[in-house]
Amino acid sequence: MITRQIAVALFSMSALVALILLGPLVYYATHHWRRSEMAVLNPVTVAEVTRGMPLPRNPPGPAAGSAPTTLDCPRLPRQLVLDCRWHVSHTGGWCGPPDRRSRMLVGAVAARGGMHAAMDQEGQDAVGAAWDPATGRLLTVVADGLGSLPDSGVVAVNAVQAALYLWAKRTGEEPLHELGDLLFRRVAQGLEASFGAGVAQRGGTTLVAAELVPDEGGATVTVQGVGDSEAWLLAGDEWEPVHHERPAGFDGNDNATRDLPGDPRPRTWTGRVPHGGLLLLATDGFAGRMASGRSNEWMRRPLTPADLAREIIDVKDTYSDDSGVVAVWVD
Known part of the structure; x- marks a missing residue:
C-alpha cells in the first residue's frame, strides 16, 4: 500500500516537473503559430498578393484615353456572399469578357458595427456578387437587416443568397430591369x-x-432596390446617387424604411458607368462619408478589399452601425 502511494506521489511530481519544463515551450509554439496564422490574414500580406493594383493614397483622376489599368488580383468567383453577423469580412476579384475589352474589379465588405459589437449582438448587413460568364453580366447585391427586429441578420443573408440564386438560374438573358x-x-x-x-x-x-x-465604352447598369440602402456612381469628381429612398427634408433621424418581405416593389434606375468609373452599393448612412469629399479621391482608383474595409470602417466609433458595401470599378 505504501509502495503504491510512493509511486503515485513520484508520478505526480514527475508530471509537475514536466509541466514546468515544457509549459513555456508549448506556449511559445502555440503563440508563434497564432502569430504566423495572423500574418497570413494581415492586410499588408493582402496588398502583396494583389501587387500591381494601383493603390495611391491621393490618386489623380484617370487621364482621358489612358490605357486600362492592369489588375493583378484573383478572378472573382462565380458567386460570393458575405455577412457581418459576428465579424468583419471582405473579399473581391476581377471579372469580364474573354476579350478583356472592359474588365471590372469588385470589392466587397461586410462589417459589424461598434454598437452591435458592444452589446454582443449579431450584425445585420450582408452583401454578395455573382458573375455569369455565359452572358457576360455581373450582379451585385447589398442587404441591410432592420435593427428593430431580432431575426433581421439571418433574413438579410438569405435575401442576398436568394437574389443571386434566382438571377443565376433565370431562363434566357433577361436584363434586370x-x-x-x-x-x-x-x-x-x-x-x-x-x-x-x-x-x-x-x-x-x-x-x-x-x-x-x-x-467597349465601360458598362451599362441597371439598379433596382427596396428600402434605404443606396447606390452611388462616381464617374468624375462628384458622387451621384442613383438609388435612395430618403424623403425630402430627411434629417437622418427617421429609421422607417420599406423592406422585404413586406414590400417587394423595386425602384429602378438605368445608366452607364464609363471607363475609370465606380458603381458602389451600400447600406444606409454611407452618404455621410462622401460629404467630406475625401472618398472622391480615395476611391477613384481600385482598392484592395482590405483598403476598402479601412475606408468604410471607423474602429473608434463605438456607436457605429453595421456596414455593407460592394464597389465595382470599371477598367
Whole structure:
C-alpha cells in the first residue's frame, strides 16, 4: 500500500516537473503559430498578393484615353456572399469578357458595427456578387437587416443568397430591369417560405441590386432596390446617387424604411458607368462619408478589399452601425 502511494506521489511530481519544463515551450509554439496564422490574414500580406493594383493614397483622376489599368488580383468567383453577423469580412476579384475589352474589379465588405459589437449582438448587413460568364453580366447585391427586429441578420443573408440564386438560374438573358420585379417578389416569397408567414414580425431587410454588362465604352447598369440602402456612381469628381429612398427634408433621424418581405416593389434606375468609373452599393448612412469629399479621391482608383474595409470602417466609433458595401470599378 505504501509502495503504491510512493509511486503515485513520484508520478505526480514527475508530471509537475514536466509541466514546468515544457509549459513555456508549448506556449511559445502555440503563440508563434497564432502569430504566423495572423500574418497570413494581415492586410499588408493582402496588398502583396494583389501587387500591381494601383493603390495611391491621393490618386489623380484617370487621364482621358489612358490605357486600362492592369489588375493583378484573383478572378472573382462565380458567386460570393458575405455577412457581418459576428465579424468583419471582405473579399473581391476581377471579372469580364474573354476579350478583356472592359474588365471590372469588385470589392466587397461586410462589417459589424461598434454598437452591435458592444452589446454582443449579431450584425445585420450582408452583401454578395455573382458573375455569369455565359452572358457576360455581373450582379451585385447589398442587404441591410432592420435593427428593430431580432431575426433581421439571418433574413438579410438569405435575401442576398436568394437574389443571386434566382438571377443565376433565370431562363434566357433577361436584363434586370425586365426580371427585377419578379426577382424581388420571389425573394420575398422565399423568405416567407423559409421562415414562416410571420417572418415580417421577426425580421426584415432592405435589398438593392445592380446588374452591370461590360462593353467597349465601360458598362451599362441597371439598379433596382427596396428600402434605404443606396447606390452611388462616381464617374468624375462628384458622387451621384442613383438609388435612395430618403424623403425630402430627411434629417437622418427617421429609421422607417420599406423592406422585404413586406414590400417587394423595386425602384429602378438605368445608366452607364464609363471607363475609370465606380458603381458602389451600400447600406444606409454611407452618404455621410462622401460629404467630406475625401472618398472622391480615395476611391477613384481600385482598392484592395482590405483598403476598402479601412475606408468604410471607423474602429473608434463605438456607436457605429453595421456596414455593407460592394464597389465595382470599371477598367
